Amino acid sequence: MDTLSDHGWSPIHYAAYKNHVSQVERIVESTGPEILETLTEDSLQNTPLLLAALGGREQMVTLLVNLGADVTFVNQQENGVIEICARYGHLNLIKYFVNLDNPRLNVWKRLVAILESDVENDILCACDIIFKMTTRADDVLSYSMDHFVDGGLVLGLIGMLNKNLADDVKKSALNVLKSILSNNLAKRQLMENKGTEVLVSLLLKKSSNLLPVLMETVCELASEKDFTESYSVNILPALVKVISNITYENKDSVLLPAFKAIGLLARSSAVYQEAIGKQAGLISVLVQLYKECQSETLLVSWSAAVGAVAGENPPNQNAFINENIVFYLHEMLRSRYKDVKLSAVKTLSRLADGNGQAQKTIIESNVVTPIMQLLKRNQSQHTQEVIVETMWVLAGVDSETQRTIAARIGVSLLVEFLASPSSKLNLIGTRGLSVLLQGPYDLRGAVASSNGAHHLVQLLRSNREDVVLSAVQALRHICLGVGYIPHNKNQTMVAVSRGLKLLIALMTQSQSECIQVEAALAIAASVQGHPRNLNIVCKNAGFSYSPILQLLASPNEEVRLLAGEALATFAFNSSSQQKAITHCGGVQWCNFAPFLESANASYRAHAAFQLVVLAKIIPDKDPSYSSATGIQTLVGVLESSGSNNTIALAADCVARLSHSRTGVSEAMVSIDVVNLLCQLLSSASDQVQGSAAIALNFLSFNHVGERQLLKRLREDPHLMKALMYYNKKQKWPTHFLQRWTHIRELNLTLNRNRKKFLQSSAAYTMTKSKNRSGGQTAAFYT
Known part of the structure; x- marks a missing residue:
């Protein structure tokens, strides 16, 4: 736009530009409304309304429009009220014209059209206005994003980014693009019109001025599943080049969105997660970037990206392990920042999840020790959940490893988890106790000292089926150990805590056959070798062997097997219970034959x-x-x-x-x-x-x-x-102890007697040989 000149202005032009409201009213009243369209006699040929808009005179613009001024008129430079307001940043006036809702004045298309200008300053001004309009949260402009997208804003930005413009202009355009990509239609238009190719070409230029906002734009796109599956073929090689050989002055501004983008891409699709793992050099470069992460925020972001790429993907997990990622995560566990430590713990969980070899490698690297230290120093529920979930992931499916991890957590802490309001901690507490108590270590006394039976009984009232099932299983194991050695204190505590009544209710009323049969097993474990508990159960009107016998016909093989186990546990060394089972219908050979084969x-x-x-x-x-x-x-x-x-x-x-x-x-x-x-x-x-x-x-x-x-x-x-x-x-x-002491002493006695016998036998043989040989000695040992 040419420099404004007041030559050739009439009094109404001066009055409009200077915001002299009363003067304009008198002029229009004395000469008629036609004067509102009077043009200046300069090269611009502006109307009073255009001059009022140029000066940002809201009161005057309102007056002129109400008097009938043409809001669609454009001057010799094809600039109307919208273009002028955009150039001079008069957002409130644009808001006013939006409210007019004049079908002849399409605010959105007019603003988008400015992006096609060859004047960089005009483009900057338009981008600034559009950015403000698409990021403001007020009622009037809250719907503007949809109108801009319908008005072709995405295509306008793509075309502009393809031009040979200064970086600051492109940066302004990228900020607008990033702001509208929360709109699904905008994402679709960008992908369908080769917008991703434009972004990739800009990434490859590695402009330190554009990279931060470029990476943030990629992050917005990465949250769209269709982007990762169809339109992002070239984005990974570009990302590798961007994060390789970092030499930027402000590394954080590039690496933070880069890590976020990689994480989003990995989480959005298993197919794309696999592609990330196969992208040459990406995992290696990502691991080595740990050395560039000096801030707390960057370390957490790096760790999250690693976890996203590795999660539930064994090839990626193995690739990270081979790149010695565990060493760097171990270093993070020694950080003074709690968030950094927790992030490392979460990433270790994703590295190990479902991968037995990775679990073994991580455990052998001795990361369990600092993780346990972190657990014991933090009592917050969220922290405990993160840590113990990771510990249990590291334990895997091998019962020996699970037992080792549960022992590291300890009985007292596992019992504490039972009393937690967190269902995650409840589950790990019950499962940890179960696996510990199934081993040959007699830890039932420790459970009794920690009042574990009472807490397990309380969990039977949980509204979560998995918690109830796990608690029932743990109750069985605290009562009955290897060799069916009962623990009287825990059995008594189950009864005192009204656990037998709850277990009977679960056995007879639960909708889950798994809970029914496990409850039957827990009852049997509670009464084994405990006459008082057996008497309580037998006198309970709700108890009968019939429900257990019915479970022998379950379509679930595991349920049938456990039903037989429950009956055998009740009948173990108890002829009275064997008779009771027979009275309720009894068992047949066919109940066991399929399992024998x-x-x-x-x-x-x-x-x-x-x-x-x-x-x-x-x-x-x-x-x-x-x-x-x-x-x-x-x-x-x-x-x-x-x-x-x-x-x-x-x-x-x-x-x-x-x-x-x-x-x-x-x-x-x-x-x-x-x-x-x-x-x-x-x-x-x-x-x-x-x-x-x-x-x-x-x-x-x-x-x-x-x-x-x-x-x-x-x-x-x-x-x-x-x-x-x-x-x-x-x-x-x-x-x-008494038995093995007896065996040991008996064995020692037999060994001593055997030695004496051998010595006396050897002496006898030597004497006899000497007599036979005429004084020559020959030794024979029998």
Whole structure:
């Protein structure tokens, strides 16, 4: 626009420009409304309305429009009220013209049209006005974004960004583009009109002035799923080039949105997450950028990007592990900033999730120690949730590793989680206790001291099915340990806390068969070896074996197996409960036969135990046949299974049966089960060793079993060390200690007697030989 000149102005032009309202009113009244369209006699040929708009005179503009001035008139430079207001930044006047809602005055299209100008200053002014109109939250302009998009703003910005303009002009345009990309139609138009190609070309220029807003624009696009799947083919190579060899003065302004964009792209689509992993050099460069992250914010953003790329994607997880990402995350755990530490913990979780090898590598790097320190120093619920969820992810699916992690957390803290209002902590607390108590370590006393039974009973009232199920399972394990060794204090506390009543309700009324059968198992564990609890259950009007027997017909194989386990636990060493089960309908051979033939060895072990316990009440098979089949199946599992968990289960079943009815332990001893269990004492699995040691303890009460064990101890003295180690380490009940002390003393006595016998026998043989040889000595050892 040319420089404004007052030559050729009439009095109404002066009055309009100077905002002399009363003078304009008198002029129009005396000469008529036609004077409102009088043009200046200069090169611009402006009307009074255009001059009032140029001066930002809101009162005058309102007056002239009300008097009938033409709002659509444009001067010799094709500038109307909208163009003039945009150039001089009169946003309030533009707001006024928007409110006029004049169909002949399309504010949106007029502003967009300015972007086609060749004058950079005009473009800057238009971008500034549009940016303000699309980011303001007032009622009048809140709908302007849709109008701008309909008016072709996206195409206008793409065309402008393709021009050879100064960086500050393009930056202004990118700010507008970023602001309107929250509109889905704007995103669609940008992608369908090769807007992403324009952005990529600008990224490759690596302009330090444009990169920050470019990266933020990419972030806005990355939140659109269609962008990642169809229109972003070239964005990854450009991102790699941008973040490689960082030399920008303000690195944070580039890296922060870059990390955010990578994270958004990875989270938006599994396909794109895979593409990120396959993009040459991206993961390597991303890992090395840790060294460029000096601020707390940048470290957190970097860690989040790594986690997003790695999450639930084993190839990406392995690629990060190979790039030694764990070392840098370990460093973050030593940071003085809590947010940095928590971010590292979350990223470790995503690196390990579902990846056994990654879990093993991370645990071996000793990151668990600083994570546990962070857990013990922070009591906030959110922090505890993040940390223990990560710990449980690191534990994976291997029960030995889970037990190790649960032991690191500790019984007291796990019990604290039970009392938390957080369902996440409730779940990990119950699962951690369950896995700990299934091991050979006797930690039930610690649970009793922490009042764990009471808290577990309280969780039975939870409205979350997964929490209830996990709590029921934990209740079973705190009451009954390996070898069916009951814990009287925990059993009593379950009853005192009204847990038996709640469990019976769950068994009979729950809509979930899994909860029903687990509740039955928990009740059976609570009454095993506890006459008072058994009396409470039997007197409860709601309790009956019928619901458990009905579960034997469930379509769910796991439910059927556990229903048999519940019945066997009730019937264990209890003829009265066996009769009660028979009275309610009883069991048949067909309830167990499918499991005996299962390819799953643990199913076979469970079914074998159930057969032996329930042999007397299986009417369609001879009890001796049922018992023999069960015992042979158990021994077969011990001999052939390749799973430590299954072997430990089979040894546990042997331990249980070793102190059941008369004749069972004799039958097992007769088929060399003692020798098999002694071999298991050299297993690498603590669970296997512990279960085998407990089973050997019970079998040693059988005279033949005791002699077989003593024979093995003489052949391999290290076995006694292993037995005594587990006896001391696991803190078993007193009768275990007494039994192993007796075995040890007996073994030592036998060894001493054997040595004396050998010495006396050797002396006798030497004397006899001397007599025969006429004084020559020859030694013979028998």
